[in-house]
Amino acid sequence: MNNMEVLPLISIIIPVYNVNGYLEKCLHSVCEQTYKNLEIIVVDDGSTDGSGEICDLFAETDSRIKVIHQVNGGQSSARNKGLAIARGEYIGFVDSDDWIDSDMYEFLYRLLTTNNADVAACAHYIETETETEVRYSSGTFTSFSSDEAIRALIIDRRMRNYIWDKLFRRQAFSGIQFPENQIFEDMAVCYRVFHKVRRIVMQDCPKYHYLQREGSTTLDKQYDPQKEYLWFLRIYEQVKFIQDNGIWYKAPCYVHKYGMHAINKIIMLPSSPLLDSIIKDIIGKMQEFTNVRWPQVSILFLLKRCLVYRHLGVYRLVKTFLKSGRKMPQT
16 A cells, blocks of 8 residues: 555454464464554453463564453453454454455455445455365445345345454444354344444455364354254344344345254254254244245245144154155055
């Protein structure tokens, strides 16, 4: 960027917890941004593997870094601490096991200011230990109103419920905090932020590298029905908000779609009081939205839903036989 240009301060909040094998790459990528006027707030959330010491070493070499050490309270607690002390006109987030392209914040700042927007979003790479995947890299530009962006979050394709691939005007977080001691906290925040602003812009240029690693809070190879249930509850919360604010009449169908998706997976596990109560609650929340009919969902979907509502045991039996590849007994 033009060094003579007076640029506003961007505060980047990085929660850190036991990521000593990834942290240096993350911090280097942030410190080497082409956008230089940064406040880099690194919140060490009670790390026990030396990550806190790595943060301090980086702070000694770059005066833009502020390190906060706190007792472990979770990622939301660390992000909230960063928000509380951030001085920037703009706010960004980076997770400490990820990394970003050197021009990410220059790109997002230009995207936001050129289009007089309040939030700017880019695409991202999905990184594993062996490969890199990118889904949206066409360069397509889209400008959303607040309501349009919230609808896009529910659809969950291009505009995703992630906090880290975006740049926000500081005012967008006024009165908003991340829910603590919960997972899928980004899903609880994005739509509320979008509701407070006027314009959100997005361009499909990947700039953020999201690492899927074993041991992360979002990647677990072993299926967890309670995590599935919490994901569904986040969708339910979003749809209730959308309905209460008159944003999109089609949103309730996503409670039904995600609800059936969760039931289809949970029902294949051995029955237990906990799982039965989860399925019962999902069905109850689906039944709160009575106007989800064809053509919003398919006829086959409606038949499956009817069976779940009225004959859950029969539905479980059918799913079990279909999965096992066995034929249903002749009557």
